[in-house]
Amino acid sequence: MQPDTSEKNKITFQKNQLSSSELLDLYNALLKPRLIEEKMLILLRQGKVSKWFSGIGQEAISVGVAKALNKDEYILPMHRNLGVFTTRDVPLNRLFSQWQGKQNGFTKGRDRSFHFGTQEYKIIGMISHLGPQLGVANGIALAHKLKKENKLTAVFTGEGGTSEGDFHEALNIASVWELPVIFCVENNGYGLSTPTNEQYRCENIADRGQGYGMESHIIDGNNIIEVYTRVSKIAESIRNDPRPVLIEFKTFRRRGHEEASGTKYVPEDLMKFWEQKDPIDNFRRFLKNENILSEAQDEDFKEKIKLEIDTHLETANKEPITTFDETKELNDVFQNFKYEDIQSVDASENIRLIDAIAQAVAQSMHRHNSLVLMGQDIAEYGGVFKITEGLVAKFGKDRVRNTPICESAVIGAAMGLAINGMKAMVEMQFGDFVSSGFNPIVNYLAKSNFRWNQNADVVIRMPCGADVGAGPFHSQTNEAWFTKVPGLKVIYPAFPYDAKGLLNTAFNDPNPVLFFEHKALYRSIRQEVPQDYYTLPFGKASVLQRGSKVSVITYGAAVHWAMEIIAKNELEEIELIDLRSLQPLDIECIIASVRKCGKALVLTEDSLFGSLASEISALISESCFEFLDAPVMRVGSLETPIPFAPGLEEGYLPKQRFQEKLLELIAY
CATH class of the missing domain: 3.40.50.920 (Rossmann fold)
Structure with missing residues (x-):
């Protein structure tokens, strides 16, 4: 795209039947994150904030999307989406505390920037490995769909993130399962310093929607009216007809990836071109030309926002520096789980290890109506080891779900189900294949409760082990990959009685559990096992x-x-x-x-x-x-x-x- 600096106003606004009060509300919402950012850049230079990811020039996307969604619909933003938080009225003092690593922040000083979530405001922040949040959005949306709630989920990524495998996996699952998700791609020109022509060869990222059988749109990300009105229309349509939609927002990142990166790699004329397309300057000019915004009103908006910033910043500054408390740190790794010891009262039968596991899954499905099973070929086929055979007939395909071959996005979806109040089980077809889903397990499931008090109510079943002549890719016993990671529970039974009782406990536990099942024992080991439901405690040899x-x-x-x-x-x-x-x-x-x-x-x-x-x-x-x-x-x-x-x-x-x-x- 050749920069054209001859035009003074690069954005054409249409009122789209919005009232003056609605237009002023959008302007005020745009102004707030901009003024906060300008303050943060000053504090960054003063060494009072450690790092900053600027969204200057992109505010219309965050604000427009957040305004278009209902307050009880989840949004999964990224680093540059401050406008999502301010539009959702997150108290500024808590944001300032978060950025300063104070206890009143959302992560109690354990993480920085926007790496947090808050159920109160239905915002789920990303981790530095950006891809998994796309799969998490799928899980949140799946929970809405299973609960028959007419709600949608919006998730953000950048044009660079669309190169990750998680992007493909998430869009593929969303399309196959017809999930109510808006995938918001902020195409801001550069992935850190790499321009888009070195990232992908299609003309528009929105063109990829066709490959997934998915509706897609291109929206001017600097035009607040277009963002708000078009996303509002799409969102209402999705609520009535649940399906995924891909939206590419054309915009530009006018500051560095983060402030230390700078922008020397951006041609000067390109920077000037996008400066002329500033979403706030252009919208302000439009409102004044339309006699909707006066100079006095504009100054009043600014003064009120600046006063709010200063007041909340003073509150955050007065908070004491976070101090180390070993007990608190250790206690927050897992969500508290009070084990319920349930004894069997029924007769026992002589069954195999595989039968005991199948009984635990079925009985836990009866016990937990919100439990959803996911895995490759686990529905009608019953899984490659037939552990879930017959469960579709008992519980239906909504709760016993075949998945595409995409372990990372499926584990992400399990996390999303947990965020939205449900339970999830993922069956690895073979434990070896967990390597394809390693990242969301060790970086998302394991760390979320410690970071921002969000548990991962997920069980991952791991058929594993050698002595079956299956070779290098179907025989590993890889428990040591996970016992090292704080935040994960790892169970590995050797007998049918233990397997059934421990798996039942795993489904009761609100924390992530990796449950290892040795394939060579599946049909070779038998034992007397109670026919009814019972539990066994973790941590007892x-x-x-x-x-x-x-x-x-x-x-x-x-x-x-x-x-x-x-x-x-x-x-x-x-x-x-x-x-x-x-x-x-x-x-x-x-x-x-x-x-x-x-x-x-x-x-x-x-x-x-x-x-x-x-x-x-x-x-x-x-x-x-x-x-x-x-x-x-x-x-x-x-x-x-x-x-x-x-x-x-x-x-x-x-x-x-x-x-x-x-x-x-x-x-x-």
Whole structure:
């Protein structure tokens, strides 16, 4: 686009049947974020604000969209959408506190800028990995649809964010599921310093809507009347006919990506062109030409806003600096969960591990009407392992949902369901595939409660493990990826009874739970399991055999390998602990056992380096050193990817090495 500086006014306004009072309200709403930004830029130079992402020149999009939505409809903004917060009447002193890292901010000093959400104002902020918020918007909208509420959700991204896979995944799911979402793309010319011609080759981002079978529009993002009236019309249409809509707002970022970046990479004539298209200057000129806004009114608006800014800034400045309280920090990692111990009163039956898991899912669906199951092929097909077989007939396709192959957006949608008051389960077809959804788990689900008191009521089921001849991409046991991350709970049962009770608890727990299910145990392990509903607590290990010589600590399929070798060698004085719960971990049980036995061997199916076995070994060394009669031993799989051929897989797994190490430790 060649800049044309000959025209003084680059924006043509039409009243579109808006009254003078409505037009003045839009102007006042535009003016407020601009004046706040100008104040923040001064404070930034004074070192009183650490960082700032400017939306100067783009205010019409934030204000227009926020005005077009109802106050009880969620908006998911980005860094440059201050106008969303001000239009929703978020108290300025709390915003100032947020930016200063004060306790009265929305994240209690734990995050900065606009990285927060607030249920009170139905605003859900992004994380620095911008893509997941698109999937989260889908989940929020899905909850509205399932609850039969005529509401929509609006989510923002920039033109740079449309290159992320999450953008494709989210739009694809929204289209397939006909979700009431407005995807707002602020095409502001540059992704940091990279111009759009180096980011994509289509003429307009809105053109991509056709590929998703999705309605799309292009709107002048600097024209407040056009933004407000057109988005209002689209929003009302979506409320009556739920569907996703893609809107590309043409605008420009006139300041740096953040203030430290500067704008030296922007040609001077291009900058001047967009300065002439300033949304506030042009709208002010229009209102004055139409005799709607007088100079006195304009000055009055400015003075009132500036007074509000100064008053609220003074309030925020008087707040004490945030101080560290270890108890508070630790207590906010998870939402408080009061475990309810439910005992079985029914007869038991001899069933397989896979049957116990299927029972827990079905019984929890009955118990929790808001629980939605999502995963690849889990509906009519019943999942590749048939755990959800028959559930569509019982609960319907609204609650048992096949998903496209897009793990990241599905996990994002699960988070969105939780934000909008529902529960979600995501079945990974194989636990290995969670790598495609890793980011929203460790950066969104795990951190939201700590950051802004929003829990993630999500269970992710993880069929995992080797010894089934499935090769490098269907055999990993990757629990150590997640036990490291504060904010996640990790459960790994080895028996049908434990699996059913622990999975029921996972669905009751309002925090994110990764539930590992070893595929080799699905149909090979049987046990007497109560037919009715019951629960088991997290963080409690199971002592399968009492002994006094060596404490063997393990979990998952390795429990059965240990039982086999202990029985084969008639090692009656071995104490065998099945952890069952990896995060939280039953540290007391481990320490008590090792102090009694004096020797410890930690067995894992995972490769050793960086494994949970290494962490437990370190824990034992720190807590039991003076009680040890031998070095703490670890046994794990080979430091290679998991091979396919039976002979290679047998050598990879630690069964034989465990026997050798155990006998060595006994004789030490």
